[in-house]
Each structure stands twice: as C-alpha cells, then as structure tokens.
Amino acid sequence: MQDDNHAATDAPLAPLTTLRLGGPARRLVTATTDDALVRAVREADDTGTPLLLIAGGSNLVIADEGFEGTAVRIATSGFRLDGTRLELAAGENWSDAVARTVDAGLAGIECLAGIPGSAGATPVQNVGAYGQEVAATLTEVVAYDRRERATVTLAGAECGFAYRHSRFKADPERFVVLRVRFALQDAGGRSAPLRYAETARLLGVETGARVPLPTARDTVLKLRAGKGMVLDPEDHDTWSAGSFFTNPILAEAEFAAFAARVRERLGADAAPPAFPAGEGRTKTSAAWLIDRAGFTKGYGSGPARISSKHTLALTNRGSARTADLLALAREVRDGVRDAFGVTLVNEPVTVGCAL
Template sequence: MTPTFAELTTMRVGGPTADFARATSTDQVLDVVRRADSAGRPVLVMSGGSNLVVSDQGWDGITVQVASNGIDISGTTVRADAGADWDVLVAETLAQGLAGLEPLSGIPGSVGGTPVQNVGAFGTVTSDVLRSVTVYDRRSGAVSEWPPERCGFGSHRQSAFKHTDRYVVLSVAYELRRSTRSVPLTFAELVRRLGIEPGATADTSDVRRVVLQLRRERGSIYDPDDNDTWGVGSFFINPVLAAVPEQARESPTYPDVNGTKLPAGWLIQHAGFAPGYGRDWGRGSVALSSKHALAVTNKGDATTAEVMAFAAHIRDGVQARFGIRLGPECDLIRCSLDDAPSGRQPSAVPVP
C-alpha cells in the first residue's frame, strides 16, 4: 500500500501517490530519481511534508521521500544530508558549541527543504550561514556544489529551487561560529523576552529556549496531537509590492530587494479574519489557527478542496479590503486557490 499525502504532510490532506520510495541515503535518492527519469515517470521530491499541499486526487507518478539523515561536523563547518531533521540539526550544532542556527529552532521539516524557500524566522534566514548546497540537476544529470550566490536568494522566501522540479537538494553545508553567544537579535518580541536591547546577543541556549516557547505560543511547532498546528505554518507569503496601496497605508512595512514587504498576517487580521476564524465557515473543517491568523489549519477531516476554498475566501477578503492579492507560501501540487485546475505539476522531464 502506498501512503496518501494526508499521511505524508503536516496539512494532513491529499490523495494517494501511485508509487512511493523512501530513500535513506544520498545514493538511494540519486538512484530512485535517475531510474524514474529514465523511465519517463513524473517525480515528486519531498521530505517532511511541512510546506506541501497535494490535491485530493493525489499524485500519479512516484513520490520520493528524502530520508538521508547524516550530519557531519568538522570544526565550524556543518554538513547535513537533505533528509536530516532540521531541528535535530539545530539542537546538535548548539550542543557542540556552534552558534548561528539558534533563532531557527523548532521549524518543522528537513534540511533539504530549507534552501527551497530560504527558511527563516525571528529575523534570521538559513542563507545567513549557508556555505553551499549540493544539488542534483535532473536535466543535465550532474551533481554539483552551489555557493550561496548561485542559489537565487534575495527576495522574501525565494530561491532557484522554488517552483521547479529540476533540482534535487542532496545535502547542505553551513559555516557556523564556535561560540555560545547568539547572532545579534532584532526581532522585537524575542529581544523583549530575552531582556536585551535590539541588536544585542544572548546565550544561544537561552535563545533556543525562548524561540521554542514563542513558537509553541503561536502554534508554530507541529504537534500531531494538536489540530491547531495541522497546516504548513504561514499559508500565505508576505506580499512584496512595488507600491503600497492607499488602503494598506496603516500596515507595517519592511524593505525587500524587490520593493516593500507587508506582513500577510497583519493584512488578514485587519481584513476581519481573526485567529480561529472559520469554525462557522463551511463544515468548520478548516480554520485559521486560534493562535496565528496566517496559519490555515485542518481541524481533522478536511479535504484539499476545502483547504483551497477556505484559503481563496481569505485571499479574496484581503483583496477586497486592501487591493492586495495574497499568494501561497507553500507548494501546491495539482491544486490551486482558483477554480481552474492548476498548481505545480511536477514533470517527467524537467522543463526550464
């Protein structure tokens, strides 16, 4: 029996995959993907399933779950296989006296998922300490090590690995610091809880403790026993705009290389959708997290179609209020917020 995406993802929706391979080493990942490509079979590469929503029809190709989990620490250089659990890596580096990843504690998913959207939290992004990404190019068949400048980071949550199935991340290397002091911290609530000035540092173990506490309070740590966390974290991406519409002038703004970034959570709440909204909407199977208006959550037996309809309802409400159209931060496979069937369709032969 192959698993369903309801079983493979933290949103816990989605139909079955026709074929499934759990690859526990880099060689296995390469072997499975190369064989599928030579057979002309569609391939979906995933790992923790914490940023992925797949249609109720499922996936009629092979799903490769990357589960290679080696971690190698040599001096201040840390290299981890793509399938290694992200938070296990963060905890291990801190235990070894290495600083740099502490503000990124508690983020679900794998090491290989992190360069895909340059994962970040509390004012830090993984590219801050990235040394290289080892990548398999399904088009050329080559494995190569990419320096950070080749990875297309820059604008919020973007990278060369997002919205494409051409590249498979095999491992990631980070350059950390031998220290028990954190990076300088600026995120307001984090520095307040730590009792430090913005821009100051703190003990890395204190940063991890407070970050985990804040994440728990916001429902941002995935808990299989708590349906308030069954989602993809931030469902919508913070919009980056060339010009901020007049209706949104009260919103906080942040600079981005491509314009001005606005917090999607603020827009959602100020469009009238409070945390917990949705219990009286439709069957009540999908709702915003009771702790966090940016998280769309499955209350138990939701379908992908219901998640899409609810997310479209939120998106449309924000557009009506602010004239800003939100888009998903997570990867939608064969599903979309629009009526027309779309979403990413991973291909057998990767296209440019």
C-alpha cells in the same frame, strides 16, 4: 502492497505531510541514501514518470485525488560538524539539527529552532524566522542536476536567494538537494546578534545583543509554540503548513496605493506595518492584512479553519480535505484583495491542485 524493499503502490501521502491532507501516490519510494535518491529520480526521468519529492512534508498541499506518479520520500541521514562547518543530509530533521548545533555551542541558526521539515528543504524556501534566514550561513548545496544528469555543488552565491525564494524554487524540476553545508560561528556559547524585535523584547535586551545560545533557542520555541508553529499531534492548530501566505513585498507606487486603502478603510491615522525590502520596495505583514480584513484567529466553521493561535496558519481540524483548505485559502486571499488591493501568495507548494 510492496514491489521492492523500499517501494509501495497506492501509498497514502497524507501521513507524510504536516497538514495530514491529500490522496495516495501511485508509487512511493523511500530513499535512505544519496545514491538511492538519485537512482529513483533518474528512473522517473528515464520513464517519463511524474515525480514528487517529499521529505518533512511541512510545505506541501497535495490534492485529494493524490499523485499519479512516483513520490520519493527523502529519508537520508547525516550530521557532520567539522569545527564551525556543518553538513547535513537532505533528509535530516531540521529542528533536531538546530538543537545539536546549539548543544555544540555554535551560533547562526539557533533562531530557526522548531521549524518543521527537513534540512534539504531549507535552501529551497530560503527558510527564515525571528531575524535569521538560511541564506546568511549556507555556504554550499550539493544537488543532483536533472538537466545535466550529474551531481553538482552550488555555492551559496549561486543559489539566487531572496525572501522565501531561491533558484531551486524558481526551477523546481531541475535540482534535487542532497546535502546542505553551513558556516556557523563560535561566539563563546552566545547567540548571533538578535535581529528580531519581539525576541529581544521578550528577553529584555536591545536588538543586536547576544544571549546564551540555549536561551535564544528556547525563547524562539516558546514564541513558535504560542503561535501553534511547533508540531504537536494533539494540537490541531499545528496541523498546518506553517505560514500559508508570504509577506507581500510592494513597489513604491503599490505601497502608496495600499496605504491609501488602509486609511480609507481603517481611518485617517491608520498605517500598515512597513519594513524596508531594498530597491524602493517595502514589505508588509500578511498576518496584519488577514486580521484587518476580518479573518481573525479561529475563523471558519468547517473542518479547515484559521489557527486559533496565528492568523497566518490555515489548519486541518482533523477531518478536513484538501478542497476544504483551498476553499478557505481562496476566501482569505480574495477577502484581503477586496479590502486592501493586495493579493497574497501561498507559501506551500501545491501538488495536483491550485489556489
């Protein structure tokens, strides 16, 4: 049922998410311009209507009951290159945009190839993979400030970027991303220095080396596809929200206690993955924790299971409900906590439900 050219009532939301889960929205508005997006947000704010923003839908877990409010689908478009400066509309497909920068011979985001979702979502999560993250090249975010009721431009330094975090994620009710701007690099058709050991190893080069841009992108796409992290409608391993849990970052005492639990459980010589995370903190691997706690690839017997390709992805095998996915997520989270004393935190945003 249509109530205007760009709005529908009782609208299914599951098809707008990569998990293909969740009930309908009371109202769904599709915004194809920045002005239309701001109007839709202002209308919801003025009427006190709950608001849900959806773009690529790759980071959303929506309740089976749906959303009792207005969902706004961000379908804005715009890709502009000025030398090495890139501006993207929030609704631009991120993976397509990365491919275009590689084709243009510009380095800086090539290892973020294949990540599903929209450009506007990248600063919210400070999206990162294979040694690159958005914070390293992002210069500005143009956003609608719901508190000030004005469009603002935030410099990268004002975005509060941290591992899979930003001020947009910390205060999700305030800003609506409209545009993102990046400073890329012309390295003569070569990539930025490779920072991820797995990528460098696969290419037979040292960490820190540069390779042809298409080579870097294609290698990342191959790695992602092997883990079920490139969208494929025929492959249920890709019916996911990508990595469901973030890698834990532990203070010194927390990591020492965790390492002791690892030795107790796995043997005196066992040692967990450990990566410096600044200020006496250490990052470890969520995938390692999940696997060592007994939740291996393909785990589960119901309609929601761990991916057969990657333990970090929780997948819809085609007939799952959100309740099934959350039950699996809780089982994994609680099992890891019981085994190692570390509580995993979900990366996707939950709507109308909670872990």
